[in-house]
Amino acid sequence: MIKTDICIIGAGPVGLFAVFEAGLLKMRCHLIDVLPQVGGQLSEIYPHKPIYDIPGYPTIKAQELIDNQLAQIKPFNPTFTLGEQVSALKKQEDGSYIVQSDEGTEIHCQVVVIAAGLGSFEPRKPALENLTNFERKGVDYMVKDPEKYRGKRIVIAGGGDSALDWTIFLADVAAEVTLIHRSDSFRGAPDSADKIQELAQAGRINLLLSHHLSALAGTSQLASVIAVNKAQETVTIPADYFIPLFGLSPKLGPIAAWGLQIDKNAIEVNTFDYATNVERIFAIGDINTYPGKLKLILCGYHEAALMAQSAFKYVYPDQKLSFKYTTVNGINTF
Numbered sequence: 001m002i003k004t005d006i007c008i009i010g011a012g013p014v015g016l017f018a019v020f021e022a023g024l025l026k027m028r029c030h031l032i033d034v035l036p037q038v039g040g041q042l043s044e045i046y047p048h049k050p051i052y053d054i055p056g057y058p059t060i061k062a063q064e065l066i067d068n069q070l071a072q073i074k075p076f077n078p079t080f081t082l083g084e085q086v087s088a089l090k091k092q093e094d095g096s097y098i099v100q101s102d103e104g105t106e107i108h109c110q111v112v113v114i115a116a117g118l119g120s121f122e123p124r125k126p127a128l129e130n131l132t133n134f135e136r137k138g139v140d141y142m143v144k145d146p147e148k149y150r151g152k153r154i155v156i157a158g159g160g161d162s163a164l165d166w167t168i169f170l171a172d173v174a175a176e177v178t179l180i181h182r183s184d185s186f187r188g189a190p191d192s193a194d195k196i197q198e199l200a201q202a203g204r205i206n207l208l209l210s211h212h213l214s215a216l217a218g219t220s221q222l223a224s225v226i227a228v229n230k231a232q233e234t235v236t237i238p239a240d241y242f243i244p245l246f247g248l249s250p251k252l253g254p255i256a257a258w259g260l261q262i263d264k265n266a267i268e269v270n271t272f273d274y275a276t277n278v279e280r281i282f283a284i285g286d287i288n289t290y291p292g293k294l295k296l297i298l299c300g301y302h303e304a305a306l307m308a309q310s311a312f313k314y315v316y317p318d319q320k321l322s323f324k325y326t327t328v329n330g331i332n333t334f
């Protein structure tokens, strides 16, 4: 079991900044995120978009902000569980919590901070009749570890950035990569679309444009993906793995069942320290709601700072907290 002071659910910008604010007060943090990488919406939805409303940066690209935040929290040595969804919270007799993931990871902590943004990102699935039969038997909705596909036959479906980026990446890893897209043009970055065409011309990937997914075949394990072109001709592609990358849609997910006061898919908190109605559980960032709430990164940073001051009493019940600036309470001393 992982032991920490604060378990932060969600490694988006607000969860990451909470590590900094907690670290200044000598509280250790473990972050858990259902996505395979940190950065929340910034890394998943708009990594290349410039952001203009972060104080001190006239402009900064979303992924660069996340990279800077990771550098900023490095002195506090946070630990991470990525690619796992928090499914349950178990209250212990002493008031502490065990946070459980869908993969069986358990994290013991004094305080739970929900920084879960829009909720869990869940994959948009193609409408294929027997799709669920092959989940964990050849169908993956996101690439967690590219090494899994080394030397395998992969079929990717989609036309956005994820589908293009992973096709390009896996062309060097997998034995065969086929990209199926229903249209004849891509939604992803033009650079990536050009690279896909180059790989196809060089015979390094199979590119099936204007093809619709039709069916999956196999017995206990996926064996092939079947697609149909505009002329209704069928193509059968032998495959070890099928990875439909049609984007992710946010859902509140298991959080809805934790006894928290919820208003329109957001967790109600007070504006003193962003505590929820359940003791030792705080909610910060896009996931919370209160009068006047703005879903902005900098508002989440503010909430993280106030949350940490209140979380201190649960981690160090015998100590009195006195507020200090970072120059006094310098991070180099941690």
Ligand SMILES: Cc1cc2nc3c(=O)[nH]c(=O)nc-3n(C[C@H](O)[C@H](O)[C@H](O)COP(=O)(O)OP(=O)(O)OC[C@H]3O[C@@H](n4cnc5c(N)ncnc54)[C@H](O)[C@@H]3O)c2cc1C
Pocket (backbone or CB within 6 Å): 009, 010, 011, 012, 013, 014, 015, 032, 033, 034, 035, 039, 040, 041, 042, 045, 046, 049, 050, 051, 052, 053, 084, 085, 086, 087, 115, 116, 117, 118, 119, 120, 121, 253, 254, 255, 284, 285, 286, 287, 295, 296, 297, 298, 300
């Ligand atoms: C296109 C776009 C542009 C934007 N531009 C700006 C801008 O210019 N300036 C600005 O201030 N804001 C902008 N925003 C809003 C900004 O992205 C959000 O305010 C910010 O991402 C909130 O950060 P967060 O850490 O609270 O949540 P998120 O970034 O949503 O991160 C939450 C994380 O929690 C994880 N999670 C959720 N549930 C679970 C669970 N049960 N188990 C494990 N993990 C879980 C998710 O996978 C996710 O990674 C923009 C948003 C979008 C969509």
